[in-house]
Amino acid sequence: MTLLALVSAINQMREETIMDRYVCQICGYIYDPANGDPDNGIEPGTAFEDLPDDWTCPVCGASKDEFEKED
Numbered sequence: 749m750t751l752l753a754l755v756s757a758i759n760q761m762r763e764e765t766i767m768d769r770y771v772c773q774i775c776g777y778i779y780d781p782a783n784g785d786p787d788n789g790i791e792p793g794t795a796f797e798d799l800p801d802d803w804t805c806p807v808c809g810a811s812k813d814e815f816e817k818e819d
């Protein structure tokens with residue numbers, strides 16, 4: 749493994765730990781950035797903040813406003 753590859757692997761790990769999970773206040777669905785929402789075209793590794801504004805809860809259809817950061 750080159751140094752560059754090592755650094756990028758560490759950065760990737762750091763990003764994954766920084767990103768917060770968000771909970772739908774209506775149905776309890778948890779948006780986990782590590783998994784994304786592939787069914788709706790959201791790639792794994794997408795932070796909640798980076799979701800499109802028109803993204804909705806895949807379970808109940810609630811808007812992003814209904815989500816709160818998980819404790």
Ligand SMILES: [Zn+2]
Pocket residue numbers: 772773774775776777805806807808809810
């Ligand atoms: Zn929901």
